[in-house]
Amino acid sequence: MYRPEIKVLDCTIRDGGLMNNHQFSNDLVRKVYQAANEAGVDYIELGYKADESQFDRKEYGPMKFCTEKDIEPIVQGIEKRAKLSVMVDIGRVDPETIVPKGESYIDMMRVASYVKDIDKAIDMVNLLEDKGYETSINIMAVSHARERELDEALMQVEKESKTRVVYLVDSFGALYSEQIAYLAKKYKGLMPSKEIGIHAHNNQQLAFANTIEAIINNVNYLDGTIYGIGRAAGNCPLELLLGFLKNPKFDLRPILNVIGSDFIKISQEIEWGYYIPYMITGVLDLHPRFAMALLNSDKRDDFLQFYEKLINESNV
Amino acid sequence: MYRPEIKVLDCTIRDGGLMNNHQFSNDLVRKVYQAANEAGVDYIELGYKADESQFDRKEYGPMKFCTEKDIEPIVQGIEKRAKLSVMVDIGRVDPETIVPKGESYIDMMRVASYVKDIDKAIDMVNLLEDKGYETSINIMAVSHARERELDEALMQVEKESKTRVVYLVDSFGALYSEQIAYLAKKYKGLMPSKEIGIHAHNNQQLAFANTIEAIINNVNYLDGTIYGIGRAAGNCPLELLLGFLKNPKFDLRPILNVIGSDFIKISQEIEWGYYIPYMITGVLDLHPRFAMALLNSDKRDDFLQFYEKLINESNV
Numbered sequence: 001m002y003r004p005e006i007k008v009l010d011c012t013i014r015d016g017g018l019m020n021n022h023q024f025s026n027d028l029v030r031k032v033y034q035a036a037n038e039a040g041v042d043y044i045e046l047g048y049k050a051d052e053s054q055f056d057r058k059e060y061g062p063m064k065f066c067t068e069k070d071i072e073p074i075v076q077g078i079e080k081r082a083k084l085s086v087m088v089d090i091g092r093v094d095p096e097t098i099v100p101k102g103e104s105y106i107d108m109m110r111v112a113s114y115v116k117d118i119d120k121a122i123d124m125v126n127l128l129e130d131k132g133y134e135t136s137i138n139i140m141a142v143s144h145a146r147e148r149e150l151d152e153a154l155m156q157v158e159k160e161s162k163t164r165v166v167y168l169v170d171s172f173g174a175l176y177s178e179q180i181a182y183l184a185k186k187y188k189g190l191m192p193s194k195e196i197g198i199h200a201h202n203n204q205q206l207a208f209a210n211t212i213e214a215i216i217n218n219v220n221y222l223d224g225t226i227y228g229i230g231r232a233a234g235n236c237p238l239e240l241l242l243g244f245l246k247n248p249k250f251d252l253r254p255i256l257n258v259i260g261s262d263f264i265k266i267s268q269e270i271e272w273g274y275y276i277p278y279m280i281t282g283v284l285d286l287h288p289r290f291a292m293a294l295l296n297s298d299k300r301d302d303f304l305q306f307y308e309k310l311i312n313e314s315n316v
Numbered sequence: 317m318y319r320p321e322i323k324v325l326d327c328t329i330r331d332g333g334l335m336n337n338h339q340f341s342n343d344l345v346r347k348v349y350q351a352a353n354e355a356g357v358d359y360i361e362l363g364y365k366a367d368e369s370q371f372d373r374k375e376y377g378p379m380k381f382c383t384e385k386d387i388e389p390i391v392q393g394i395e396k397r398a399k400l401s402v403m404v405d406i407g408r409v410d411p412e413t414i415v416p417k418g419e420s421y422i423d424m425m426r427v428a429s430y431v432k433d434i435d436k437a438i439d440m441v442n443l444l445e446d447k448g449y450e451t452s453i454n455i456m457a458v459s460h461a462r463e464r465e466l467d468e469a470l471m472q473v474e475k476e477s478k479t480r481v482v483y484l485v486d487s488f489g490a491l492y493s494e495q496i497a498y499l500a501k502k503y504k505g506l507m508p509s510k511e512i513g514i515h516a517h518n519n520q521q522l523a524f525a526n527t528i529e530a531i532i533n534n535v536n537y538l539d540g541t542i543y544g545i546g547r548a549a550g551n552c553p554l555e556l557l558l559g560f561l562k563n564p565k566f567d568l569r570p571i572l573n574v575i576g577s578d579f580i581k582i583s584q585e586i587e588w589g590y591y592i593p594y595m596i597t598g599v600l601d602l603h604p605r606f607a608m609a610l611l612n613s614d615k616r617d618d619f620l621q622f623y624e625k626l627i628n629e630s631n632v
Contacts, residue, residue: 105319177493177528178562201523204556209525212493227592239592240520243599244492252599256619259592264617274590276543276555276575283559283568301580 002246005220009197010036010045010238013063014087015230019270022047022061028266029063029074031258032226037081038254039242041224043108045085046074071105083107083134090120101132108134110167115145118153122161129162136165136197136221142183143174143285154190157203165195165221170210173203173233173278174285177213184217184255197221200230200236203282205274207236210251212244227263229270232288233278271295276303318562323509323535325359326352326554327614329379330403331546332389335586338363338377344582345379345390348542349572353397354570355558357540359424361392361401365409387421399423399450406436417448422452426483431461438477445478450539452481452513458499458599459490470506481511481537486526489519489549489594490601493529500533513537516552518544519598523552528560542571543579545586548604549594587611592619600626 006314012032013024019157029046037045047063047070055064062070066086075084085108109128113121118139125135137157142150157166166182175183180198187196198214198221201205211222225239239259242252266272280303294306328348329340334573340409345362352360363379363386371380378386401424417423425444429437434455441451453473458466473482478615484499491499496514503512514530514537516523540554555575583589584630593607596619610622 064630177525178532204559205518205521205524205553208521209493216494235597237521239595240599243520243595253620253623256596256623260617260619264592269570276572276580279553279555279559280572283556301576303576307569307572 003215003286004247005195006215006245006247007042008238008241009045009085009115009221009223010039010041010082010225011085011199011223011235012036012044012225012229012238014047015060015225015235016270016272017047018064018231019229019314021059021062024063024170025063026073029270030078031262031292033074034078035226035254035258036137037079039238039251040249041082041084041238044082045087045110046071047086047166048123049086049088049098049109050269051092051094051097053094054092066106068103068105075105085110086122087112087138088128090117090124090303092207095127098128098131104218108136109137110136111163112138114140115142115149115153118156122157123295124259125161125163126208126277127271134165135163136167137161138169138197138199140169141171142169143172143179151186151190154187154218158191158193163194165197165266166191167197167221167223168214170201172285172287173201173207173282175210176206177210180210180213181217182221186215188218195220197223199223201233202274203232203233203278203288207234208240208244211236211241227259227267229263229266230271232272232292233282277306280307280310284314286310286314300308302303320617322487322531322561322563323358323537324554324557324561324566325361325401325513325537325539326355326357326398326541327361327401327515327539327551328352328541328545328554330361330363331541331551332586332588333379333450334365334547335545335588336377337375338379338381342378345348346394347578348494349390350394351542351570351574353395355554355567356565357398357554359401360398361403361426363402364405365402365414365425367408367410367413369410370408375443382422384415384419384421385457391421394629395480401426403428403454404440404444407434407470411440411443414444422449424452424606425582426452426454428454430454430456430467431458431465434472438473441477444476449491450481451479451622452483453479454483454485454513454515457487458485459488459495467502467506469544471505474507474509477515479510482507483513483515483539484530484535485515488601488603489523489598491519491526492522493526496507496526496529497533499517500530502536504534511536513539515539517546517549517598518551518590519549519594519604523550524556524560527552527557543575543583545579545582545588548588548608549590550588568591593622596623602626602630
């Protein structure tokens with residue numbers, strides 16, 4: 001028996017775009033949009049709402065900006081079943097440029113925030129809710145948060161924000177299932193009026209397992225990406241998630257199809273997934289940028305030296 | 317705080333050998349043997365005890381047979397800290413050829429058996445125990461076992477066998493953590509005098525997570541392989557397991573080192589790991605041979621057709 005409250009959010013294009021400055025062709029973005037719609041996911045996240053005065057269109061593809069004009073050629077002519085989502089980074093978007101929901105293709109805006117920026121995140125979601133959007137607050141890098149500060153932030157979100165969804169984000173792929181269960185219970189306990197979401201990273205091959213653990217602990221918003229594409233080790237593979245969920249509205253087949261037609265090839269061009277340097281930063285609960293730097297160097301297989309260097313630095 | 321009863325068994329060479337007819341060079345096998353010894357694992361499994369009248373040495377490497385003469389060049393000159401294990405398949409070994417423990421390099425023999433062959437497995441482990449070996453019974457394909465027959469087999473093993481260890485084996489990588497927990501409790505409940513082991517396959521990226529779930533449910537014998545090498549989707553990656561376990565006797569570094577020096581290259585020659593056809597057989601709880609056949613065909617990326625074919629066949 002399935003839980004009808006469960007919502008699946010596909011963030012293939014948004015999180016995958018972190019690996020190539022969002023330089024996917026519109027053709028590929030349309031294929032993903034179509035496949036995810038047909039697969040029955042609830043939300044499709046295409047990219048970021050980034051400020052054009054801060055980021056250059058010569059460097060970044062259209063899904064970095066997600067203006068209405070950028071989105072139109074993606075969604076045109078494809079039957080829309082899922083809601084459309086974009087991500088908003090605190091400080092990287094000009095709220096003045098955001099049109100009211102009635103004038104937008106976008107249904108949901110997810111605000112990414114560290115614990116320390118929670119006041120700004122609350123202001124932002126309240127502004128976006130007033131413009132008519134669904135919102136979420138995605139609290140990043142929770143494995144690095146001090147517990148008392150996290151607790152205070154969660155209580156403040158419960159009290160002051162109009163958002164309905166708060167995400168638990170394991171940015172470094174460092175958390176084990178028991179820690180996910182502990183945090184999910186904490187989030188729900190301190191924010192009884194909110195839905196909880198999970199966004200897991202796959203450094204230790206735990207993104208799917210931790211998503212299941214979150215489901216068991218009453219988390220209802222689940223992020224996945226096709227073939228697990230995403231920054232560094234990537235995310236919870238959508239195909240595994242849909243294979244697990246029992247709601248008959250989900251259909252695995254369009255996702256299998258687009259993996260075969262496009263993502264096998266993309267995985268040969270963009271490096272995400274289970275690479276030992278990402279595994280090492282996951283085990284050590286560190287940002288993957290250290291691993292990304294190693295993989296771009298001529299010492300990319302010198303795992304032992306990399307591990308010892310990180311251990312020594314964190315012991316200082 | 318760690319659990320001192322936990323034993324780690326590295327079966328890199330044994331399970332990896334299923335992908336290349338055990339044609340690893342002695343040099344590579346020695347490197348793995350040395351690294352696993354230095355990493356502090358408790359058992360190292362090198363291969364099978366196969367009957368030379370059934371299997372041809374022209375087709376299979378020495379670790380298919382694991383005679384004393386085969387093992388000698390592997391272990392010579394390397395400090396032995398771990399015990400040495402081999403696997404015995406029911407019907408594929410002549411018990412007469414097995415020398416007493418006092419004349420052997422081998423410490424442990426693991427007997428692989430389906431539920432239906434449990435009488436033979438009990439006879440075999442009792443014979444091996446009488447020869448002085450440690451043993452285990454590894455009950456394969458438990459996801460396909462009828463529950464009443466499994467229960468009877470476990471009760472019979474408890475009562476009639478001299479083995480001290482019984483393994484829960486998720487041969488098809490089909491089980492989710494709740495099912496692992498359920499089975500681990502069943503095994504321990506019906507066999508209170510035995511230690512329980514776990515051997516997980518990684519079709520759904522759950523081998524490591526399911527091994528953790530087994531640990532939580534009092535399973536103490538844990539199989540892993542370097543970089544997850546093994547048949548089809550492979551096994552629980554030893555480096556993840558050692559990164560998780562808290563016992564200070566374990567050292568991740570020799571394993572990271574041998575991955576960088578050898579296993580990255582081997583992974584380009586032998587196909588194991590997260591391939592969509594293996595994911596599909598895992599989701600459908602089917603033997604990976606269907607997926608292996610697809611991957612050796614010219615339709616290897618036609619995942620949708622493969623999935624629909626398997627679904628249709630299992631609906632007949």
